[in-house]
Amino acid sequence: MADKPKSRSQLLPLLQxxxxxxxxxxxxxxxxxxxxxxxHPVEVYSVVSFYAFLSTKPQGKHIIRVSTCVPCxxxxxxxxxxxFEKALGIxxxxxxxxxxxxxxxxxxxxxxxxxxxVLIDDKLMGFVAPEKVSEILRELA
Ligand code: FES
Numbered sequence: 001m002a003d004k005p006k007s008r009s010q011l012l013p014l015l016q017x018x019x020x021x022x023x024x025x026x027x028x029x030x031x032x033x034x035x036x037x038x039x040h041p042v043e044v045y046s047v048v049s050f051y052a053f054l055s056t057k058p059q060g061k062h063i064i065r066v067s068t069c070v071p072c073x074x075x076x077x078x079x080x081x082x083x084f085e086k087a088l089g090i091x092x093x094x095x096x097x098x099x100x101x102x103x104x105x106x107x108x109x110x111x112x113x114x115x116x117x118v119l120i121d122d123k124l125m126g127f128v129a130p131e132k133v134s135e136i137l138r139e140l141a
Contacts, residue, residue, distance in 0.1 A: 008037055011047060015054055024055040052106050060095045060102035062140050065119040066128075069108040075115035076130070081105065083130035087137055101140075 011033065018029050025048050034041040048054045052065070066072070066081050081092055084103050088096055095102040111117030114126025120140065128136070 008039060011037060011039070011044065012051075015044070015048060015051075019054050024058050026056075030056075052104070058095070058099070061100050062121055063102045063104065065104045065106040065109065066092070067107070067109050067111065067115070067117045067119075068105040069112070071112040072108075072115040072117055077116040079130045080116050080118065080128050080133065083133040084137075087133050101137075 014033050014036075015025055018025050018033070022029070030044045030048065031041050034044045037044075045056075048056055064084060066077055066084065068077055068081075081103075085091055088101050088103060090096055090101075090103055092103050092105050106119065109117055109119045109124065111124055111126045116128050118125045118128045118136075120136070125136070
């Protein structure tokens with residue numbers, strides 16, 4: 001964050017860098033970025049809240065994103081989410097108390113032909129059945 005001021009076009013790259021380094025974008029870092037780019041913090045917040053891959057809260061070591069677009073919902077994504085919620089003891093949008101897992105609903109991840117689809121960290125998984133959830137979590141532990 002100690003580099004020279006940059007143009008507004010640097011907003012997203014700066015946010016991605018902070019997300020990568022710290023796992024989320026704190027209010028303090030949003031303010032620093034706004035100051036550096038000479039824009040209002042609300043503009044920074046609006047970008048952070050628009051992109052599902054940017055977070056304002058600390059996230060777990062593993063981020064589980066279940067697609068909730070129409071094809072995935074029709075193929076049973078809701079039951080996959082319920083299975084993850086039950087196995088992890090949290091609701092979608094939360095992180096486990098041990099900070100190992102964050103469970104999120106997300107828009108299409110480009111696996112509509114293999115719905116229901118899940119993205120875990122950088123790994124795409126298709127045809128995820130609720131019965132597979134325990135095995136998936138065991139492999140991540
Ligand atoms: S709708 Fe779920 S991956 Fe596209």
